Amino acid sequence: MTNSFSEFRNAKCFLCIGTNMTEAHPVAATFLKNAVRNGATLIVVDPRKQPLVKHAKLHAQIKVGTDVAFLNGLMYVLIKEDLYDKEFVEKNCLDFEALKETVMKYPPERAADICKIKPELIVEIAKTLASVKPAMLCYTLGITEHTCGKNNVMSTANLQMLLGNMGMESAGVNPLRGQNNVQGACDMGALPNVYPGYQKVIDPAAKEKFEKAWGVTGMSDKNGIMMPDMMDGLVSKKIKGFWIFGENLANSEPDISHVEHCLESAEFLVVQDIFPNETTKFADVILPSAAWSEDNGTFTSSERRINRVRSVKNPPGIAKPNWWIFKELAKHMGHNWPSNSGQELWDNEISVLAPAYSGVKYSRIENDGLQWPCPTVEHPGTKFLHKDGKFSHGKGVFKSVEWTPPAEVEDKDFPFVLSTGRRLYQYHTRTQTGRAGMDALYKEETADISVADAERLGIKHGEKVYVESRRGKVHVSARVTEEVPAGMVWMTFHYREGNANWLTNPAFDPETKTAEYKACAVNVYK
Amino acid sequence: MNITINGKQVEAREGQTVLQAALAAGIYIPHLCYHEKVGVAGKCRACVVEIEGMRGLQTSCSVIVKEDMNVTTNSPTVLNAQRLVVDLMLSSGTHDCLACEQNGNCELQDAAYYLGIERPSVQYGEINREFDISSEFIYVERNKCISCGRCVAACNNVVVNEVLDFGHRGHHTEIVFDADKKMGESTCVQCGECVQICPVGAIVEKKNKGRSRYWETQKVRTTCPYCGVGCQLELHVKDDQIVKVTGVEDAEPNKGRLCVKGRFGYDFIYSKDRLTTPLVKEKGQFREASWDEALGLIASKFKAIIEKDGPDAVAGVSCARSINEDSYSMQKLFRSVFKTNNIDHCART
Ligand code: SF4
Ligand code: SF4
Ligand code: SF4
Numbered sequence: 001m002t003n004s005f006s007e008f009r010n011a012k013c014f015l016c017i018g019t020n021m022t023e024a025h026p027v028a029a030t031f032l033k034n035a036v037r038n039g040a041t042l043i044v045v046d047p048r049k050q051p052l053v054k055h056a057k058l059h060a061q062i063k064v065g066t067d068v069a070f071l072n073g074l075m076y077v078l079i080k081e082d083l084y085d086k087e088f089v090e091k092n093c094l095d096f097e098a099l100k101e102t103v104m105k106y107p108p109e110r111a112a113d114i115c116k117i118k119p120e121l122i123v124e125i126a127k128t129l130a131s132v133k134p135a136m137l138c139y140t141l142g143i144t145e146h147t148c149g150k151n152n153v154m155s156t157a158n159l160q161m162l163l164g165n166m167g168m169e170s171a172g173v174n175p176l177r178g179q180n181n182v183q184g185a186c187d188m189g190a191l192p193n194v195y196p197g198y199q200k201v202i203d204p205a206a207k208e209k210f211e212k213a214w215g216v217t218g219m220s221d222k223n224g225i226m227m228p229d230m231m232d233g234l235v236s237k238k239i240k241g242f243w244i245f246g247e248n249l250a251n252s253e254p255d256i257s258h259v260e261h262c263l264e265s266a267e268f269l270v271v272q273d274i275f276p277n278e279t280t281k282f283a284d285v286i287l288p289s290a291a292w293s294e295d296n297g298t299f300t301s302s303e304r305r306i307n308r309v310r311s312v313k314n315p316p317g318i319a320k321p322n323w324w325i326f327k328e329l330a331k332h333m334g335h336n337w338p339s340n341s342g343q344e345l346w347d348n349e350i351s352v353l354a355p356a357y358s359g360v361k362y363s364r365i366e367n368d369g370l371q372w373p374c375p376t377v378e379h380p381g382t383k384f385l386h387k388d389g390k391f392s393h394g395k396g397v398f399k400s401v402e403w404t405p406p407a408e409v410e411d412k413d414f415p416f417v418l419s420t421g422r423r424l425y426q427y428h429t430r431t432q433t434g435r436a437g438m439d440a441l442y443k444e445e446t447a448d449i450s451v452a453d454a455e456r457l458g459i460k461h462g463e464k465v466y467v468e469s470r471r472g473k474v475h476v477s478a479r480v481t482e483e484v485p486a487g488m489v490w491m492t493f494h495y496r497e498g499n500a501n502w503l504t505n506p507a508f509d510p511e512t513k514t515a516e517y518k519a520c521a522v523n524v525y526k
Numbered sequence: 527m528n529i530t531i532n533g534k535q536v537e538a539r540e541g542q543t544v545l546q547a548a549l550a551a552g553i554y555i556p557h558l559c560y561h562e563k564v565g566v567a568g569k570c571r572a573c574v575v576e577i578e579g580m581r582g583l584q585t586s587c588s589v590i591v592k593e594d595m596n597v598t599t600n601s602p603t604v605l606n607a608q609r610l611v612v613d614l615m616l617s618s619g620t621h622d623c624l625a626c627e628q629n630g631n632c633e634l635q636d637a638a639y640y641l642g643i644e645r646p647s648v649q650y651g652e653i654n655r656e657f658d659i660s661s662e663f664i665y666v667e668r669n670k671c672i673s674c675g676r677c678v679a680a681c682n683n684v685v686v687n688e689v690l691d692f693g694h695r696g697h698h699t700e701i702v703f704d705a706d707k708k709m710g711e712s713t714c715v716q717c718g719e720c721v722q723i724c725p726v727g728a729i730v731e732k733k734n735k736g737r738s739r740y741w742e743t744q745k746v747r748t749t750c751p752y753c754g755v756g757c758q759l760e761l762h763v764k765d766d767q768i769v770k771v772t773g774v775e776d777a778e779p780n781k782g783r784l785c786v787k788g789r790f791g792y793d794f795i796y797s798k799d800r801l802t803t804p805l806v807k808e809k810g811q812f813r814e815a816s817w818d819e820a821l822g823l824i825a826s827k828f829k830a831i832i833e834k835d836g837p838d839a840v841a842g843v844s845c846a847r848s849i850n851e852d853s854y855s856m857q858k859l860f861r862s863v864f865k866t867n868n869i870d871h872c873a874r875t
Contacts, residue, residue, distance in 0.1 A: 005779035026785035028755050033686035177754030179846040188853035190844035190871040201867050214862040224867030230841040239841045241831045246845025247872045268827045275799050285820050288801035292751040297849025299749045301756025307749040309849055313766035317802025322852035326859045332825035333863050345851040368778045427752050435794035440662045
C-alpha cells in the first residue's frame with residue numbers, strides 16, 4: 001500500500017475494485033465503514049454484490065476480467081471533459097500523451113459494452129472521482145489474479161495519478177495483501193530477481209555486496225525462475241531438487257491434477273511445514289516447523305509495517321524454528337552462519353543489508369511496528385509514499401494499456417464464468433482455520449450461483465450440482481444467492497472436496513506469473 | 527488548563543470531559559456506560575460528581591472541563607449516589623461472581639469494591655432469562671447485563687456490523703440480535719468487539735470458559751497470523767496454552783478491533799495433527815528420522831544434483847505466513863549455499 005490504514009479515517013472517497021474487504025480484510029473494512037458513516041463516498045467495482053456494496057453510493061457490477069476497459073473508460077471521461085488534475089500531471093508525471101492516445105479508444109459506450117454496464121454509470125463515477133479529494137483506491141486479488149493482472153495494476157496507478165491522488169494522506173494505490181506476510185516474503189527477497197530490500201540480483205554491485213556479507217563467492221548473476229516455471233520444470237526435469245516451505249501447493253495452485261502431476265514428477269522433494277497436508281504426501285523428506293507463537297520474529301503488513309511476533313511456547317516434539325533448519329542445512333554443506341535468533345537475524349543481517357529497513361531494530365518495535373522506508377534509527381518510518389508527488393524514480397510514468405479478455409471465456413459447452421475468492425470464516429486451504437473450530441461456521445464448499453440461473457436450471461438452494469471445466473469436475477452444494485450475477489459461478493479453494501482449483505485455469509500473467517484464478521469457463525448441471 | 531479534583535490541581539485538556547480528565551490524572555470515578563471507543567452515553571449515572579457552582583450532582587462523563595473548575599468525587603453525597611446506582615445494577619441481575627468469566631476484570635465488580643458494596647441491598651425476584659449459547663464462539667448471559675449499551679454502540683458504530691440493538695420495553699429491555707434472533711442465527715460475524723467492550727460478564731467468549739482466570743494469565747503482544755492487515759493481538763497465556771486473544775487497544779493499525787479469525791482462530795497450533803519429527807520416505811512409506819539424518823540426506827541429494835546438473839536444477843518456494851527472518855534465511859540458503867536465484871513464494875494467491 002502506498003498509504004496506511006489509519007488514513008482511511010480522513011479519506012473523502014474510496015474506489016474499491018476487486019476487493020471483498022469485509023470478508024478478506026474485515027478489520028480494514030471496519031475503518032472504511034467508519035469513514036463512509038462520516039460522509040466519505042464509497043464506490044465499489046465488483047462483479048458480485050458483495051457485502052461492501054451495502055455501504056456504497058455507486059456500484060459498477062462489471063463483468064469479470066474487464067477492469068482495464070472500465071478504468072480506461074473512466075480516464076476517457078476525465079481527459080475528454082477536462083476533469084483531471086492537470087497541475088499534478090504536468091508537474092509529476094511522464095507520458096501523458098501516450099496514455100491519452102490509448103484511453104481515447106475507450107469512450108464510455110465502448111467500455112460499458114465490454115463491462116456490461118450502463119455508459120452513464122462510467123460517466124457518473126468519473127465525475128464523482130473528479131469532484132472529491134483525497135480518494136483512496138483499494139484493491140485485492142480481483143485485480144491481480146488475471147492474465148492481465150499487471151496491466152490491471154498499472155491502470156489503477158494511471159487513474160490515481162491522473163486524479164492527483166498520489167503522494168498525500170488518505171490517497172494512493174492500496175493493494176491489501178491476502179496473507180499475513182506476503183509483503184515480508186517479498187521484502188526479504190524470496191523472489192527470483194531481488195535480494196532483501198529489492199536490490200537486483202543482476203546488478204553486479206548488489207551481488208558483490210551480498211557475497212561479501214555472506215562470505216561467499218560465485219553467486220548467480222541471473223534471475224531465477226518463478227514458481228509456475230519451477231512446477232513445469234519438475235516434469236521437464238529441468239528442476240530436480242525442489243524445496244517447499246509452508247505452502248500447500250497441491251490445493252492452492254490452479255488445476256490440481258496438473259499440480260499433482262508436477263509434484264509426483266519431482267526427483268527429490270523436501271516439504272517443510274507444521275501439518276501433514278495434500279502436498280507433504282509427495283515429499284521425500286518432511287521437516288517439522290515451529291508455528292506462529294512458537295518463535296520470535298517479525299511480519300510485515302500490507303501497510304509496510306514491520307510488527308513483532310512473539311513466542312509463548314516451544315514447538316511440539318522436536319520440531320524446530322524454520323531459520324534454524326536453513327542454518328543447519330547450510331552447516332551440513334560447510335557454511336557456518338552467525339545469527340542464532342530472529343532478533344540477531346534482523347538486527348545484525350537484514351536491517352544492515354537492506355537500506356529501506358536499516359532504521360528498524362527490535363528495540364524500536366516493542367509496541368507499534370515501523371513502516372518502511374525507514375533508513376535510519378532516528379527515522380519515524382513512512383506513513384505514505386511519494387510525498388508531494390515525488391516518485392521513487394523521479395516522475396510517475398503513465399503506462400497506458402489495452403484491455404485483453406481472460407485466457408478462457410465462456411462458450412457453448414462451458415457457458416458460465418467461474419470466479420474465485422475467500423470466505424470470512426476460512427483461510428486459504430484451511431490448514432489453520434480448519435483446526436481452530438471455524439468449520440462449524442462454514443463447513444463445506446458451495447457453488448454460489450444467481451437466483452436467475454438457479455430458476456432457469458431448476459436448481460434449489462442446497463442441492464448438489466456438478467461444476468465442470470476443461471480440467472476437472474466437482475460435486476458441491478449450490479448456494480443460490482443475490483450476490484452473484486447471472487452467468488457466474490463463485491467458489492473458493494478452502495476445501496479439498498469441491499476445491500475450485502480442480503477447475504481453475506493455469507494461465508498466467510506473462511510477467512508476474514500470477515494465475516488467472518478469477519476467470520475460467522465452466523458448466524453447471526444437476 | 528488546570529482544574530481541581532478533590533482539592534488537588536490536575537492538568538486537563540480543552541474539550542475533555544471531567545471523567546476523562548480525572549481518569550487521565552489517575553483518579554478513579556466509577557463509570558460503566560462510557561468507553562473511549564464508543565464515547566459518551568450518559569446512561570448509567572455511576573459517574574456522578576459534585577461541581578462547584580453547578581446545582582445537584584453531575585454526570586462527569588458529559589460535563590466538559592472549564593478553567594479552574596472545582597470537582598469533588600469523594601464526598602459522602604457523591605459516594606452515596608454512586609452506591610445507589612451500582613447497588614441497583616447488582617440487584618437487577620445475578621451477580622454471583624464465583625464462576626463468572628469476568629471475575630477479576632469486571633468493571634462492575636471494581637465499582638462495587640471501590641464503593642464497599644458487599645452484596646446488593648435489594649434482591650429482585652429471579653429474572654430468568656435463558657442463556658444464549660447458539661453462537662459458535664460467544665455466549666450471552668443476559669442475567670449479568672447492566673444495559674450500559676456499550677456493545678450496541680460498538681457493534682453499530684465501531685465495527686459497523688449493525689447486528690446488536692436494544693429490544694422489548696421497560697423492565698424487559700434487553701440486548702437483541704437482528705430482530706430478536708438467537709445470536710448464532712443472526713447476521714453476527716463473530717468479530718467479538720462486543721465481548722471485548724462489555725464491562726461485565728454478559729457477553730463472553732466460549733473457548734476460555736472454565737480454563738483460566740484473568741489474573742492467572744500472562745499477556746503477550748503479537749501480530750495476527752491471518753490476513754495482511756497486521757492486527758495487534760494480546761495473547762492471554764496460561765502455562766503454555768493460549769486461552770484467549772484480545773485486540774490491543776490503541777495499537778496501530780487495528781485499535782483493539784479484530785475479526786473472527788484473529789480473535790478465535792489461534793488454537794490450530796495445539797492440534798494433535800502437528801508434525802513433530804522429521805520424516806523420511808522409504809519404499810513409499812514415511813518413517814521417523816533424526817534432524818541429523820534428514821538434513822544430511824537433503825544436503826547430499828542437493829549436492830549431487832548441483833554437481834551433476836548445475837545449481838539451477840534446484841528451486842525453492844518460501845512461506846508467505848512465516849516470519850521475515852525465515853524467508854530471509856531460506857533465500858540466503860538458495861543464493862549463497864546452492865548458488866541459484868530459483869527462490870520464490872506464493873505472492874500470487
Ligand atoms: S459480571 Fe462482574 S459483578 Fe457480575 S458476576 Fe460477573 S464478575 Fe461479578
Ligand atoms: S460479535 Fe461483532 S458482529 Fe457479532 S454482535 Fe458482537 S460486535 Fe456485533
Ligand atoms: S484479525 Fe482479522 S483483519 Fe485483523 S489481521 Fe487478523 S485476519 Fe486480518
